[in-house]
Amino acid sequence: MKYRALGRGGPRVSALGLGTTSLMGIFGRRDPRAVADTLRFGLDHGVNVLDTAPSYGEGFAETVVGQVIRGRRDEVVLSTKVGCWAPDEFDFSARRIRAGFEESLRRLGTDHVDVLLAHDIEYGDPAEITGTVLPLLLRLKEEGKARAVGVSGLPLPVLDTVVETGSLDVVLSYCRYGLHDTALEQYARRWSDGGVATLLGSPAAMGLLTQAGPPAWHPASPELREAASRAAALCARHGADLALLALQFALADDTVGCVVTGTGDRDHLAATLRAVDTPPDAELLAEVRGVFAGVPDPGWPSGNGLWPGAPA
Template identity: 40%
Template sequence: MHYRKLGNTGLDVSALSFGASSLGGVFRDIQKEEGIRTVHTAIDMGINLIDVSPYYGLTKAETVLGEALRSIPRNRYVLSTKAGRYGQDEFNFSRNRLIRSAEESMQRLGTDYLDILLLHDIEFGSLEQVLEEGIPALEQLKKSGKIRFFGVSGLPLSIFDVVLSRISLDVILSYCHYSLNDTTLLGLLPMLEQQGTGLINASPLSMGLLSNRDVPKWHPASEDIKAVCRRAAEYCRSNGADIAKLAVQYATANERISTTLVSTANPENIRNNILWTEEPIDERLLKEVLEILKPIDGATWPSGRAEWGGEQAQWNGGL
């Protein structure tokens, strides 16, 4: 496993990290024991950053993860969780709720401190509340020693411009913007590197667009985007390859991306993901797949409140 610096935090994190949303049954029903074995496999094979949230499975993911970590020495992993999102449409970035949320998460996770705490999907909250209550709450928690580092997460890249133009953050988490079909995250790197802000990249499979499984019905991408991604996946299959492998290799290869989160509750899947990062990428196949995906390169979907200046769909079809 390769390790990289996470901004100016001083943390060395694995190039591939573990997203624990699957432990909450977000993608399928899981047996707790299977989830625990997956966490242990990830850590034993070199992953040291684990990210979770009380939102995933409505606290189930944190609870299962806490049980899995009970037998693992605390210095073997970097623990990141979130606060502010608690249900599909339940957001609260007030100071008191965030501080209480951190305490609740620590209890479920079986720890007396968090390495990283992120405000979860801030584009759905009030800009004013996030800046005037949310960030100060994180600063208070850091000062008290309850958390070591803090930041924000969300889909639209514009939210990071809004926050970073006003305040310094230790870390941000961005998803679906550094993958085979969307590399717009690269445009944010100069600001992050200048400010020393650590970057966690998530969802190299674009929430299931880049896989051999059917895209989830809830996926917000347009039918045109889904169709092009299906075409790319089919091309990989016809060449005896798995587009998920190519996607994970592509996302983790960039040295400027500190770490990339993958989520699974299957020990064999996480083992395969880790082994993929250690294999050389098929450059010919990569070039051909990128060409297939080129018509939708950077295409995204709207997310959050208009006050954040969130991205709208950047591509309207017309293959």
């Protein structure tokens, strides 16, 4: 396993991190015992980043993570979130964040997290995020309940606006650095120059970059879906897996502190771990990138429309 420093003076993190969206149910139901076993398998093989959130199964994912890290807390760089408490349920008020975070700590069985993120800030009011949420995160950091604080979300201009306040340690973005879209790279380099670390979530773009293709609810355009289907077929002809190729591509960018991927299957994680230490097939990578080159817009909107530039 490769390790990197998370920002300036941050913890040493594995290049691969494990997320817990598999316990949300949106990608199909997973046996929580199998997920817990898979997370332990990852820890046993050098992964030290676990990312979760209260909205993942409405607290269930945090409960499972708490069970996994019992007796191993010092081995883990633990990340959770505030602001989104269930799918499509956002409340960024100071009172709700305080109470919700205490609930998270109880479920996780710890008195602090290593990374605390305001979750999908594009669904919050800009004034509340900058005027209430960021100062509160800093207070929680001062109180020792979080070692590093930051934000997560999809629209890069929104994340960039908040980074410019100068109060963040970490940004978690997802789906914006992959075989289909590398828009995150220019932002991550600039953020890194300012001492802000970047975590990349979902290198397979919420199932878009997989052999099976995206789920029905995926917001990708028909053009992007069609390109992904052609890329999957191309990988199949080469005996390769599109999702693993996407992971290898993301891991090769050293501006990303950690690539967080979700899995609830031990065999899939074993294949993922092998991919971490295996360079991608350069010729296949170039062909797959070429498939996506003609897609006019590789992203999709996210948020409440209150942030300037949010649809970008």
